[in-house]
Amino acid sequence: MNNSKLKKLLKNPYVFIGGIIMGLILLMIIVGFFWMPYEPTKMSASEKLQGISLRHIMGTDNMGRDVFSRVMYGSRVTLMIAIGTIIIGAGVGTIIGSITGYYGGMIDEVTMRVIDALFAFPSILLALVIVSVFGVGWPQLVISLGIAFVPSFARIVRGEVLRCKNMDYIENARLQGVSDFRMIFLHILPNIKGVLASSILIGFNNAVLAEAGLSYLGVGSQPPYASLGRMLSDAQQYMFTRPSYVLCPGIVIVLMVLGFAFLGEGIKRWK
């Protein structure tokens, strides 16, 4: 990537705003590795459901745990799960999509019908089914969500590969004797990296939301180490008695989603 392109990217207001939001969240997560105001699992019977104060800047939860520390930790869990999900979803999806798109024919027909069938379910439902097969726990969670995200990536990549593969420049490369593998990874995929990058950022969002949804249903990340989504679902019954308990993790989720959305939009417009 050359410098002028990079400068243009940074000047883009979407990327700028998204970058600031994600920068702050990342900062919070990184700081959380070294220091948190309290141990996120430390309970205190005398400090249940407190409001915002200097002692607890986001208050405490129903077990007297510091909400801010839990948000710091929870953001980390949420982000890790989202990253894992996207690595699996985008990685496997890209491979499947590019192979089926490139070769076409029977492999393509069959794989895409399967993908279509999977795609007919909302990814959260799909993940729910997969979790119920693999059991509860974070590796299962990441794998389930990842698999649930494969179809959308496979479709996007397949469509893009189909668009590229009959171009003269691909034909030209084939004449030179470029192998199929090289063709897909060095000649075709670089042309779709913009689309892929923005789908990855949108995918991050969906992953954050899907994880929250699964946690809400009780099959997401497990206590006592809670993701933001988990915190939200634990907090809902105290929505009226102690709104800050719900609002704080909720706002961080919203910010995270906004940040990814802005970055995704920015990258889409950049190309």
Add this chain to the structure above:
Amino acid sequence: MEKEKVLRVTGLNVFYKNRKRKLFSRKNKKIQALFDVSFDMEEGEVLAIAGESGCGKSTLARAIVGINKDYQGEIWQKYGRPMMVFQDPYNSLNPAKKIGWLLEEPLKVDKERTWTKEERRKRVEEIMQEIELPISMLDRYPSQLSGGQRQRVCIGIALMREPKLLIADEPVSALDVTIQAQIMELLDNLHRKHGISIIFISHDLRVVYQISDHVMVMKNGKVVEYGATRDVYRNPQAEYTRQLLKAAGITR
């Protein structure tokens, strides 16, 4: 003494899949695009293939280089794969890659020999000189080049491994007239310097005249005329050739 042949095409019929095929019909009807095409080419000659749009010029070129695989008849070639310069320079360079990378690629995938990094760099610089582009352009993306410059790069890519036969499929028809002349001159120079055989495809008989030794005129997938360029232009045998020459403003 008869010169050696580089290419001999005998009774070539080329087919395309019929896209409009009905979903459940078993009949897989094909469209025939070339009918019984035969010709040959001597070492070092320039053969022009002319004819109106849709007559099958690209189809023939693509069969010779091996893109169109569904054919009957024989295509005999003295050397390995010929290289091709495509019709539309705006479509035949990978937009995501820099010119330097694109020029190096044919060497990286060369099955005949391995090129060291140093050799590749040297060869790329050599070719840049041949196609008369400054070395600084190696760092550019295709979108940062003009149509004429792109077509030079396409010619460069095709020449990287020194093919003995080059097929240029309307290499200038997407360019404006002054640039056309420059590219024609470049091809002519390369031809003289390296003695490379060229199949030059064009629908413009004026362009053809400058460069070719033989002309083959096609219509509706068939060869209607073949001969030495001067003979064909002076004394066309087929009525269709006469029309074409008239349309090009060469004869009255």
